[in-house]
Amino acid sequence: MATRTATFPDDFRWGAATASYQIEGAAHEDGRGESVWDRFAATPGKVRNGDSGAIACDFYNRYRDDVALMRELGLDAFRFSIAWPRVLPDGRGHVNAAGLDFYDRLVDELLAHGIEPFATLFHWDTPQALEDAGGWPVRATAEAFVEYTDAVVERLGDRVHNWMTHNEPWVCAWIGHAWGEHAPGRTSEADAVAAAHHLLLSHGWAVQAIRRASPHANVGISLNLAHAYPASHSPEDEAAAWHVDGGGNRWFLDPIFRGAYPADLLERNAIVEPLIEDGDLSAMATPIDFLGVNNYFRFVVGAGAEGPRILRDPEALHTDMGWEVYPDGLHALLTRVADEYAPPAIYVTENGAAFGDVRGHDGRVHDPERTDYLQTHVDAVARAVADGVPVKGYFVWSLLDNFEWAHGYSKRFGIVYVDYPTLERVPKDSFYWYRDFIASRRDAPRPSPVAAG
Ligand code: FCB
Numbered sequence: 001m002a003t004r005t006a007t008f009p010d011d012f013r014w015g016a017a018t019a020s021y022q023i024e025g026a027a028h029e030d031g032r033g034e035s036v037w038d039r040f041a042a043t044p045g046k047v048r049n050g051d052s053g054a055i056a057c058d059f060y061n062r063y064r065d066d067v068a069l070m071r072e073l074g075l076d077a078f079r080f081s082i083a084w085p086r087v088l089p090d091g092r093g094h095v096n097a098a099g100l101d102f103y104d105r106l107v108d109e110l111l112a113h114g115i116e117p118f119a120t121l122f123h124w125d126t127p128q129a130l131e132d133a134g135g136w137p138v139r140a141t142a143e144a145f146v147e148y149t150d151a152v153v154e155r156l157g158d159r160v161h162n163w164m165t166h167n168e169p170w171v172c173a174w175i176g177h178a179w180g181e182h183a184p185g186r187t188s189e190a191d192a193v194a195a196a197h198h199l200l201l202s203h204g205w206a207v208q209a210i211r212r213a214s215p216h217a218n219v220g221i222s223l224n225l226a227h228a229y230p231a232s233h234s235p236e237d238e239a240a241a242w243h244v245d246g247g248g249n250r251w252f253l254d255p256i257f258r259g260a261y262p263a264d265l266l267e268r269n270a271i272v273e274p275l276i277e278d279g280d281l282s283a284m285a286t287p288i289d290f291l292g293v294n295n296y297f298r299f300v301v302g303a304g305a306e307g308p309r310i311l312r313d314p315e316a317l318h319t320d321m322g323w324e325v326y327p328d329g330l331h332a333l334l335t336r337v338a339d340e341y342a343p344p345a346i347y348v349t350e351n352g353a354a355f356g357d358v359r360g361h362d363g364r365v366h367d368p369e370r371t372d373y374l375q376t377h378v379d380a381v382a383r384a385v386a387d388g389v390p391v392k393g394y395f396v397w398s399l400l401d402n403f404e405w406a407h408g409y410s411k412r413f414g415i416v417y418v419d420y421p422t423l424e425r426v427p428k429d430s431f432y433w434y435r436d437f438i439a440s441r442r443d444a445p446r447p448s449p450v451a452a453g
Contacts (some may be wrong), residue, residue, distance in 0.1 A: 007386040009221035013116065013393030014438045015077035016415070017068065019123035021053045021165065022157050024083065026060030030098035033089025035125035036135075036176075040183035046134040057418050060102060067109045069416060069428035070399065070423060074438040077116040079349055079395045080106070081123035081383055084148050091143045100155045107159050117160045118349070118395070120222065121149055121206060123167040124176070124183065131184050136195035137177065142202035147376030149206040157214035164292050164349065165206040168224040169199035181406050188377065190271050197275045200255050204283035222292030222349040223252050227333040231302035231311055240308035241301040248299075257341040259285030289391065290370070291337065296321075298329030316380050319373070319379065320354040320411055327376040334384035334391060345392045350375050352397035354411040357428065365417045365428040374415075374430060378437070396434065400425065 021037045041052035045211040059066060070078055084091070086099030093168055103119075110117050120144065130141050153163070166172075178192035186192075202223050211221050226248060230241035242264075250262045259281045296319075305434045317325040334346060353373040357365050374396060385391050401414035409420055415434055417426040 007382045008441065009385070009392075011440075012385075013076040014434075014441070015075055015079055015118065015393055015395035016073070016399035017079035017118075017395040017397050017400065018059070018081070018319045018399050019120070019125070020081045020083035020086075021056070021125045022135075022398075022404070023057040023059040023080075023400055025054060025056040025058040027052075029060065030086070030102065031089055031096040032083065032099060033085035033096075034128040035085045036128055036131045037125050039128050039131075040185050043185065046185060047406055048251075048408040051410075053403045053405065055404045055423075056402070057177075058423050059400070062423070063106050064109060065399070065425070067113055067115065067426065070110075070115055071113045072427075073415075073431060073435045074442070075115050076438075077118050077162070077395070078110055078399075079118040079120065079164075081107050081120035081125075082152055083125050083126060083419070084122065085127040087151055088127060088144075088148050089129075091130035091133070092147050095151050102151070103152075103156060107156055111159060112373045116162065118162040118164065119160050120164040120167050120345075121145075121152060121247065122165065124172050126184070135184055135186075135191075136172065136185075136198050137191040138194075138396075139198055142205060144196040145202040146205045147293075149209045153210050153213040153217075157210070157217065160332055161216065162220075163215075164212050164220055164222045165203040165210075166199055167222045168294060169196060169203070169221075169252060170224055173199060180423045181271060193269060194275055195270050196251065197272070197280070200252065200284045201280050203256070204450075205408055206288040207286040207288060208283070218289045220288045220290035220292050220345075220347070221256065222225060222294050223249075224294045224350075225249050225253075225333055225337065226295060226299050226338065226397075227329045228299040228301050229332075231300055234303070236303035237301065240303040241299070243308045244299055244310070248450075253337070253341055255281060255284040256288065256291075257285065257343065268381035288343070290345040290347055291341070291343035293334065293337065293348050294350035294397070295330050295333055295348065296351065296353070296397075297323040298332070300328045317369075318404065320356050320406075323353075325353070325373055325376075327380040328379075330377055331380040331383050331387075333379070334389045335387055338384075338389040343390070345390045347393040347395065348391065349395050350397040351394065352413050352415075354413045357401075357412045357417055359417060359419065359426060363426070365426055365427045367430050370415070370428065370431040371433045374434065375437075 036209040041047045173192045173196035177186040178196045180187040228245040230237040398413045401412040401418040404411040415431040
């Protein structure tokens with residue numbers, strides 16, 4: 001299947017994404033404090049196989065080799081996150097210079113190899129000290145996040161020009177605070193709603209803080225979004241899909257782009273309104289430069305006796321996460337977000353697939369399903385670009401196999417295989433596909449100004 005490379009603009013960024021707790025390891029090095037994920041992983045029964053991010057891919061010590069791999073891949077951009085407990089081991093107050101030094105070295109290494117850093121400030125590793133003081137359900141954590149943002153941007157803002165405040169606040173709020181399947185493992189809907197509010201609020205405040213310190217920075221947020229298709233055109237199914245869209249997508253898109261929670265959500269969730277203080281909604285809607293879209297699947301939603309039901313098509317291809325492979329869902333999502341919310345720019349900041357990879361007798365890792373997934377999703381992005389959606393870049397999740405949260409190391413998303421006992425890196429076939437694809441874009445004859453008309 002041909003990928004329509006011609007529709008990508010010349011300055012489109014090809015990247016790969018990662019997150020601190022999932023790859024860094026070095027949990028006790030250089031003064032890093034405890035994070036909620038250290039605590040959660042150490043709690044029996046929370047993470048599959050008792051795994052933790054204590055060693056992970058040891059990126060903290062091996063980043064130079066990994067940047068060399070990125071260079072071989074031909075990446076334009078690398079998305080990573082900064083571990084708050086490395087920078088402020090107690091959440092606020094004392095800044096640990098040695099923690100910031102690591103990101104300083106990483107950024108310099110990336111820049112020396114011509115790779116643009118895209119830094120996420122928060123990818124779920126809240127300092128445990130802040131959780132002990134109430135965590136995201138309390139407003140003070142949003143204030144602490146600004147203190148942390150100031151410390152990071154002051155140190156890196158001269159070289160990092162692309163920032164994401166948060167990664168997937170929905171997942172942090174709901175899976176971590178209502179469902180108890182992610183750190184900090186709470187099971188209270190009220191906590192989830194309050195956490196979502198303070199994540200949104202701290203996002204807006206952090207955008208303002210980044211702009212104060214670094215006026216020309218490119219600032220955004222990464223949301224997990226999935227297009228919700230009604231199972232049929234019946235009003236019941238359409239309403240069910242709208243409901244699911246509200247809980248996952250609009251809950252975050254509306255405050256950020258419209259400065260308001262969706263009316264149907266406020267009606268359904270009486271606990272939201274009392275959280276809103278003067279100025280909160282306008283802070284959340286502080287203008288951003290780009291929206292980061294993390295997308296893996298779509299939803300098909302039908303009305304059920306006890307509310308909306310997510311339907312599963314048994315005929316469809318599913319990944320090792322049980323997620324349906326449906327590239328057109330990414331195209332539908334991007335066009336819808338552009339039409340309804342008009343972000344100035346969009347980056348696909350995560351997209352990829354887990355499959356049960358093994359290292360073959362030839363020493364290599366053949367992952368045709370992942371290559372196909374990436375190719376068809378890149379093609380969906382190309383179609384969105386051709387339709388006028390301002391997508392400026394695409395980041396594969398992930399560069400390396402890594403700690404997949406409650407699944408531990410059992411799910412492999414990397415385009416580079418990690419042999420955990422030895423930490424050896426083995427580029428998979430999808431790595432070579434991506435490398436060749438990026439190279440072909442560079443070599444592609446550029447349309448002449450006349451021909452381009
Ligand atoms: C996203 C997360 C990322 C990774 C992928 C598979 O929800 O942002 O850390 O776990 O899913």
